[in-house]
Amino acid sequence: MGVREAIEETLSSALVHLGVNPDHVQFVVERPQRLEHGEFSTNLAMVAAKSVGENPRSFAEKLCQYLMDNPVDYQEKVEIAGPGFINFYLNYRYLHNELIQVLALGEDQFAKSNLGAHEKVILEFCSANPTGPLHVGNGWWASYGDALARLLRRCGYQVSTEYYVNDTGGQIRRLGESLLARRAGKEVNEDGYQGEYVSVLSETYDGPEEVLEAGKWAAEKNLETIRDSLEKLGIHFNVWYSQASIEESGAVQEMVELLEAKGLVVDQDGKKLFLSTKFGDSRDRFLTKSDGDFTYLAGDIAYHYNKLVIRGFDRAIDIFGADHHGQVASLKAAMEALEIGASRLEIILGQMVSLLSGSDRLKFSKRKGNLIPLGDLVDDLGPSATRILSLSTSIDRATSVDIDKVTAESMDNPVYYIQYAHARMASIERVRDQKGIIVPEISKINLSLLSHPRELALLREMRMLPEIVEEAAKERAPFKVANWLKEFSGLFHSFYHDCYVISDSVDLELTYARLALVAGCKLALRVALSLLGVEALERM
RNA sequence: GCGCUCGUAGCUCAGCGGAUUAGAGCAUCUGACUACGGAUCAGAAGGUCGGGGGUUCGAAUCCCUCCGAGCGCGCCA
Numbered sequence: 001m002g003v004r005e006a007i008e009e010t011l012s013s014a015l016v017h018l019g020v021n022p023d024h025v026q027f028v029v030e031r032p033q034r035l036e037h038g039e040f041s042t043n044l045a046m047v048a049a050k051s052v053g054e055n056p057r058s059f060a061e062k063l064c065q066y067l068m069d070n071p072v073d074y075q076e077k078v079e080i081a082g083p084g085f086i087n088f089y090l091n092y093r094y095l096h097n098e099l100i101q102v103l104a105l106g107e108d109q110f111a112k113s114n115l116g117a118h119e120k121v122i123l124e125f126c127s128a129n130p131t132g133p134l135h136v137g138n139g140w141w142a143s144y145g146d147a148l149a150r151l152l153r154r155c156g157y158q159v160s161t162e163y164y165v166n167d168t169g170g171q172i173r174r175l176g177e178s179l180l181a182r183r184a185g186k187e188v189n190e191d192g193y194q195g196e197y198v199s200v201l202s203e204t205y206d207g208p209e210e211v212l213e214a215g216k217w218a219a220e221k222n223l224e225t226i227r228d229s230l231e232k233l234g235i236h237f238n239v240w241y242s243q244a245s246i247e248e249s250g251a252v253q254e255m256v257e258l259l260e261a262k263g264l265v266v267d268q269d270g271k272k273l274f275l276s277t278k279f280g281d282s283r284d285r286f287l288t289k290s291d292g293d294f295t296y297l298a299g300d301i302a303y304h305y306n307k308l309v310i311r312g313f314d315r316a317i318d319i320f321g322a323d324h325h326g327q328v329a330s331l332k333a334a335m336e337a338l339e340i341g342a343s344r345l346e347i348i349l350g351q352m353v354s355l356l357s358g359s360d361r362l363k364f365s366k367r368k369g370n371l372i373p374l375g376d377l378v379d380d381l382g383p384s385a386t387r388i389l390s391l392s393t394s395i396d397r398a399t400s401v402d403i404d405k406v407t408a409e410s411m412d413n414p415v416y417y418i419q420y421a422h423a424r425m426a427s428i429e430r431v432r433d434q435k436g437i438i439v440p441e442i443s444k445i446n447l448s449l450l451s452h453p454r455e456l457a458l459l460r461e462m463r464m465l466p467e468i469v470e471e472a473a474k475e476r477a478p479f480k481v482a483n484w485l486k487e488f489s490g491l492f493h494s495f496y497h498d499c500y501v502i503s504d505s506v507d508l509e510l511t512y513a514r515l516a517l518v519a520g521c522k523l524a525l526r527v528a529l530s531l532l533g534v535e536a537l538e539r540m
Numbered sequence: 541g542c543g544c545u546c547g548u549a550g551c552u553c554a555g556c557g558g559a560u561u562a563g564a565g566c567a568u569c570u571g572a573c574u575a576c577g578g579a580u581c582a583g584a585a586g587g588u589c590g591g592g593g594g595u596u597c598g599a600a601u602c603c604c605u606c607c608g609a610g611c612g613c614g615c616c617a
Contacts, residue, residue, distance in 0.1 A: 032559080043558065046597080056597080082559040083597065129617070171617055271615060282543070282613080289615040296617050325544055326612045351545065352610060392565095393553070397546060398610050405552095405566090414565070420579055431576050483554065486564075497572090497581045505575070540579070 002463075003094050004029050004040060006072050011044055014066040020048060031464070038079070038087030039094075039460075045084040056084030095459040096447035102462060102520045103442060111466040111527050115473055116157030122307050123149050125319035126230070126237075127164040130219040131175050132195055132371075134226045136401075138321065139374035141350035143387040144395055145319050146235045147478035147532045154531060155473040160313075163237045164303065167219050168244040169296065176215025179205060195371075197222075229375035233383045234533050246303055251310075252294050255302040255338075256287055264337050279333035279342075300327070301334040308340050317346045317476070322398075325349050348476055351398040353390075372403065380407045384534045388415040391482045391532055414486050419537045421489035421496075422529070425522040426538040428501050432515060435502065439515050449513045454495040458517065461488050462524045469531065478532060485528050492521055 007029050012022040027044035045060035052059055060080045067078045067086075074094040079087045102110055125145030128138040149159045166172075178192035182202035188194045201218050208214075223240075230236075246252060256272060259265050264275050265287065272287040274297075287298040307316045320327070328349075332342040355372065378386050389406060392414060393399040406413065432439070439445070450459070465484060472480035500506050501514040529536045 030558095033555095033563090034559085037559070041559090046558080049597095085559065131617095166617065169617065269615095286615050291615085293615090295615060300617095322545065322611050324612085324617090328544085349545070349611095354610085397553085399552075401552090416579055417565085420577085424577070424580085428576050435576095479554085483564090486554095490564085493580055494582090496576080497578095501576055503575045540577085 002098075003073065003090070007040055007042070007088060010067065010070060010072050011042060011063070013070070014063050015044075015048070017066055018052075018062055020052060024051060031460075032087065037081060037085070039090040039092075040088040041081075041085050042088075043085060045080075045086060049084065060084045060086055092451065092456050093448060095456060095463070096450060098463040099447060099450075099459060099517065099520045100442055102523065103516065107523050107526055110523060111154065111469045113155040113466065113470050113473070115155040115470055116152060118156060118158055120158045120160075120312070120314045121152060121317060122160050122162055122311070122313040122315075123152070123317045123319075124162045124164055124307075126235075127166070128226065129166045129171060130222040130226060131171055131193055132222055133197060133373045133375065134229045135371035136355060136374050136377055136403075137353055137371070139229065140353045140390050141319055141321070141395065142230060142235055142374075143233065143390045143533065144350065144478060146233075147387070147391060147481070148317075148319075148476055150531045150533060151469065151473045151478055151481070154469060157473075160238045161236075162239045162241055165223065165240055165242050166296075167216065167223075167242050168247060169293075172215035172219055173211050174215070175218050176211040176213070179214045179218045180209060180211065197225075225375075229373065229378065232375055232378045233386060241303070243299055243303070246306060247294065247299055251306060252298050252302040255305050256294075256298060258305075259287075259334075259337060262337065274334070274337075276330055276333035276337070279336040281329045281333040285330050297327070297330055297334075300331060301338075304331060304335065304345060305338060305340070308335070308344055309338075315344050315346060317348065319348045319350055322349045322351045346476075348395065350395050353393075354398070354400045355403050377403075377407075381413070384419070385413045385415045387532060387534055388418070388482060389413060391478055394479060395477075414482075415534060416540075417493075418485050418489045418525075418529070419535070420540060421492045422522065422525050422536045423538065423540045424492070424496055425518050425525070428515070428518055429522075431502050437502065437511065437515070439512055442516060445512045445516050446509055447513050447516065449510050450517055452495075452499055454491070454498050455514070455517060458488075458491045458495050458521060461491050462520060465524050465528060469528075481528050481531050485525070485532070488521075488525065488528070492525075 011027065011029070015022040015025060025044065025048045027042055027047045029040055029042045032038060032041045045063055046056040049056040049059050057080060063086060064078050064080060067075070072088070074090040075088065076091050077089045079089065081087050105112075123145060125148075126134075126139065126142045128134055134142075145161070149161050152159045174191065175193055175198075178188045178194070178198050179202050181188050181192065182199045183205055188198065198218070201221055205214060205217060207217055256265065259274060260272075264278065266273050266275065268286075269290070271290060274285045274287050276285050277283060285297050286295050287301075288294055304316060307313050328347050331347070332345060335342045335345050374386075381389070385406075389401070450456070461484075465488075468480055468484045472478055499514065501518060502511055506514075526536050
């Protein structure tokens with residue numbers, strides 16, 4: 001049990017002691033922003049004051065009295081501050097204990113959690129249409145999806161990642177038309193795909209003059225390119241799920257019949273209309289088109305039925321680009337109508353990313369083909385820098401990225417700052433080995449020598465990681481791990497600067513203690529980096 | 541017009557009910573040990589948290605409204 005949990009527990013018993021039911025009081029134990037306010041603090045007195053009918057400060061005094069009679073481990077003093085905060089001042093030796101625990105847990109176990117309790121999650125992301133290469137815009141959130149999968153797995157979820165391939169329908173036909181036009185040496189018409197990649201593909205197409213066949217062939221080729229660029233980023237999907245396959249299997253037909261049986265489908269001019277407004281949608285939605293084909297939505301509903309019912313996942317998480325947010329209400333309505341429950345489908349919207357080149361905003365369009373392939377960016381920056389770049393921006397905020405800046409001045413990317421911290425740790429260990437320093441086992445090391453403010457700050461931040469990981473998983477916010485990494489790396493650089501580990505002027509006992517600290521830091525850093533899919537470098 | 545998302549330092553972003561100093565990084569300016577890698581460190585400057593109301597002991601954070609931005613509003617995908 002960590003120190004925070006111990007404090008929470010003691011506070012609960014204090015409430016019981018004072019005749020208050022702890023279940024009725026929602027209080028938090030947090031780490032104050034300023035160290036002057038103690039190692040931990042709680043708002044308990046302020047939150048509970050009302051139900052007790054007392055003012056916060058006088059209730060806080062009673063709580064403090066209890067805490068003085070029943071101190072938590074390492075407690076040095078408790079104080080009441082401001083409107084009624086209770087601040088805990090601890091002997092910093094509790095941090096040494098935490099270091100021992102981190103080292104004992106090791107890279108596999110540290111910052112692991114059972115939050116997910118083996119819940120089966122299917123995480124779908126990216127899913128860009130195979131009508132062209134993956135460009136920076138539609139591939140931007142792929143790193144986010146992959147990091148989220150890693151985070152959820154670390155927290156005990158069983159995650160399967162999936163890419164939904166839209167390999168059927170009008171766009172594939174349009175792609176085929178464009179391909180055939182190019183092969184015949186003609187211009188692609190206005191609503192076709194005009195990118196150069198179509199011309200290139202057309203040179204190797206030796207199939208029949210048949211639109212659908214040509215389209216499918218081109219889509220397959222594009223998919224290979226998409227796979228390659230994701231591969232460059234180190235992203236592998238567990239499953240590539242074909243839209244065509246779900247239509248051909250008859251699953252869409254079955255789903256429609258299911259809705260019809262519930263009386264939720266009416267006929268309108270020969271087309272089937274799903275009464276989604278009954279479940280909160282802003283308008284009813286067509287399931288079939290006038291040519292008899294199913295609409296995209298029908299396929300998508302069947303696909304989600306397949307995820308949550310046929311394949312039996314407990315939860316489906318989709319990451320959509322914000323330009324698809326119009327689908328959210330319809331899909332959720334369908335989940336309600338099918339009695340799956342809208343809450344089992346979770347949709348995360350990735351806001352649009354616009355690209356700047358200097359001060360020029362780059363406009364791109366897939367049809368026109370003037371886009372920047374993600375693979376090119378990865379070639380310039382490398383996978384780690386590309387990942388950190390997109391993980392450093394919040395997913396629910398539209399952002400702009402200056403391509404010139406991130407490629408030309410790539411040193412600005414925080415990834416180098418973080419990786420440099422790791423390289424320095426590795427470098428210290430190399431020096432240790434060169435000098436033939438043999439570190440004793442942890443129980444023989446005098447960790448209480450670690451008392452420098454830099455050392456203590458590092459230890460405090462290190463022990464935050466498990467909480468950060470849980471929080472990031474809960475909030476589906478891998479950025480939190482990226483932020484922790486930046487913060488932690490900064491603290492390490494400061495430590496490195498002020499506290500020499502191996503030097504003639506440093507006592508050997510202190511060297512041992514600091515080497516243990518470095519080992520703990522390296523371990524924590526490696527865990528966090530692996531959660532984001534970023535490489536930990538021994539040298540740079 | 542309606543809906544969704546979002547406005548925090550010159551730029552990119554944290555903070556998302558708590559402590560009379562709102563935080564980082566980049567850019568700007570000033571400094572740094574004859575020792576483990578200076579891709580570093582220390583410091584300065586920079587903000588009526590889009591405007592206005594409200595709820596609260598307490599609001600950048602919650603609610604309303606206005607302004608501004610992005611996206612969506614097909615039998616497309």
